[in-house]
Amino acid sequence: MRIVFVTSALSLTLAACGDGAATSEADATDETAASADVADTAEEPSDEQPAYGEGDATVAGTDYNATTIMPCGFDNAPPEQSCNAGVKRNWGEDGTHLVEVTKPDGRKRAIFFNGTTPYGADSAQADGSAGWEFKTTRDGDQVTISFGPETYVVVDALITGG
Known part of the structure; x- marks a missing residue:
């Protein structure tokens, strides 16, 4: 009975490590994808506002400068x-x-x-x-x-x- 209990505990521990490793890899992949999304967004300037020093911006929600x-x-x-x-x-x-x-x-x-x-x-x-x-x-x-x-x-x- 003791061997079954230790084996079960060991199996649960390994399973938890395996799930944790898989989760960590998935999280890392999600973080990389999120970083790529942020980078893609940062590279595309807004069509509504000019870059600093290049024109006159508008007040949000209006067509006024x-x-x-x-x-x-x-x-x-x-x-x-x-x-x-x-x-x-x-x-x-x-x-x-x-x-x-x-x-x-x-x-x-x-x-x-x-x-x-x-x-x-x-x-x-x-x-x-x-x-x-x-x-x-x-x-x-x-x-x-x-x-x-x-x-x-x-x-x-x-x-x-x-």
Whole structure:
């Protein structure tokens, strides 16, 4: 009986070692495969983002190159409210830029820039903005845009990325 018990224990020990060795080899193979997958992924750059120093990335989940919160005002009030905004740099074929501002009511206003100089905004007969006057004043590195009863303050760094 004692020989059977020792033989059984020895068999179990060897079986456990065999399974462990097989598992270790399988784990090593899985780790090698996982490493290869990581290496393959690392070698393929993302189509959505340029490499460092090669272009302008976009903010995740948007088609904007940068987003910000900017001072804005409506109904001829000073720009004491906050509006979300995003910039699409080199938006136009001629290298112009587009800043889209989301107004408090959820509608958007597009402001067009040549370099850091704003030159117009989108307008429509439907909202009455087609006849609005577009004026700008500069103070250092920011420009205040008055478009009819709306006012926006845009810093140059939003446009230039600096």
